[in-house]
Amino acid sequence: MNISQLSRRAVIATAVTLTMPLAMAQTPQKLKIGLMLPATGTFAALGTAIENGFRLHLAEQGGKLGGREVEFFKVDDESDPSKAIDNVNKLIKRDNVDVLIGSVHSGVAMAMARVAKGTGTLMINPNGGADAVTGSMCAVNIFRSSFSNWQPGFAIGQAMAAKGHKTAATITWKYAAGDEMARGFKEGFEKSGGKVTKELSLPFPNVEFQSLLTEIASAKPDAVFSFFAGGGAVKFVKDYDGAGLKKSIPLFGTGFLTDGTLEAQGASAEGVLTSLHYADNLNTPRDNAFRLAYAKTFKMQPDVYAVQGYDAAQMLGIGLAAVKGDAKNTAGFAAALTKATIDSPRGKFTISKAHNPIQDMYLRQVSGKENKVIGVASKALEDPATGCRI
Structure with missing residues (x-):
């Protein structure tokens, strides 16, 4: 092997050594x-x-x-x-x-x-x-x-007041999500000139609503705010209608009241107004x-x-x-x-x-088997982020 061949191999080896780290650097780990x-x-x-x-x-x-x-x-x-x-x-x-x-x-x-x-x-x-x-x-x-739980609650509170309702009752499950959505609703409703006159709750996942519906009928608020989800939402909306309240006291809620539940709620959900950041x-x-x-x-x-x-x-x-x-x-x-x-x-x-997302909260109304957008309940709504110290 002559010197020129050795030199050529050395150059190739050096080139390979130099390019290997570059190739590896261009392929990041998953x-x-x-x-x-x-x-x-x-x-x-x-x-x-x-x-x-x-x-x-x-x-x-x-x-x-x-x-x-x-x-x-x-x-x-x-x-x-x-x-x-x-x-x-x-x-x-x-x-x-x-x-x-x-x-x-x-x-x-x-x-x-x-x-x-x-x-x-x-x-x-x-x-x-x-x-x-x-x-x-x-x-x-x-x-x-x-x-945040506050967002859809606050937005539907604003929307209820905008509809001209002056007094409201709230009914939710007594646990974190229910408490936070009800607080958001109360803040939105009362900042917009309304007054919450009755606050009702029952332990999660209890669905025995009858006594509370009787209290609502006696209190005669202009409208009702509710947060339930899944099977509880199905039973509540049907019981609310069955008690005859739907005809005289409009029902409002956060979007979870009617999301994924309309098939089971049937005609009882027709006309219910909710707020959420998405719609059908x-x-x-x-x-x-x-x-x-x-x-x-x-x-x-x-x-x-x-x-x-x-x-x-x-x-x-x-x-x-x-x-x-x-x-x-x-x-x-x-x-x-x-x-x-x-x-x-x-x-x-x-x-x-x-x-947290700063986002529009839509006002939706149940029509058939859809939660249809009829407006924006709250534009570019930002959660107050209470206690955040970033």
Whole structure:
């Protein structure tokens, strides 16, 4: 072997050595996303819708967020707050996830937020409405793509007053979500000139409404605000109608009163007014495209939970793009997201300093089997984020 051959091999070897680190640097590690959602039990369908929405946006981005391919790690949270700490620690300590996505149940979301805050793990909450998540528990690394319980309550309070009603009774389950939505309603209604004259509640998940409906009939308020969901919402709306109250005292509520329940509520729900950040007939180009893509991909129609999952992925992508895929740069992530406008199927929204959506809350009225938009109950509504110290 002559000297020229040796020199040529040396040059090639040096070139390979120099280019290898560059090639490796151009292939970042996969982004590890921990999905902590209900896969069994009452809220399983909600967890599925959130995951579907998230995966749809990811697919639209070619399987990458912030330039990084994605790897999922999943835990069934069973909607059980008592198991939440162990479950979230599995994702953080065992699976070393970069990002937490969860959950549906507010109690589980609160536990996730505590752990995320303590560990600095990036978290996006795609449903649980507990006010404290973006209130007293707020942190630079915690975000929400859904709503606070205060928002739909406050908005429907404003809408009830705008309809000319001066007095109202409230009826809810006595637990965190019910208490927070009722407080939001009272604030919105009374700031708009109304007066809550009767506040009624019953323990979750009790559905024996008759004695409370009798109290409402005796009190004779101009209108009634209610928060129930699922099977409880079905029975309440039917019992309210059955007691003859629907004819004389209009029924209002947050959107969960009539979302996913209209088939079972039947004619009893007709005309009920609710507020929520999504509806069945927005009929915008953005929402129509989303609904078509979702239906083609999953062979079912999307709902508010699918939208919240979709937007969780959107928000994650926007933040990561700004920090070149570095999920540990939560300050940079937050700075970018709070300056962004998210082009959501629900309509464009921004993120508050407390990391909760600033969004339109629609006024919807039940017509047949749809929650149809008839106006905007509250424009660009921002949660007060009580106790937040970011």
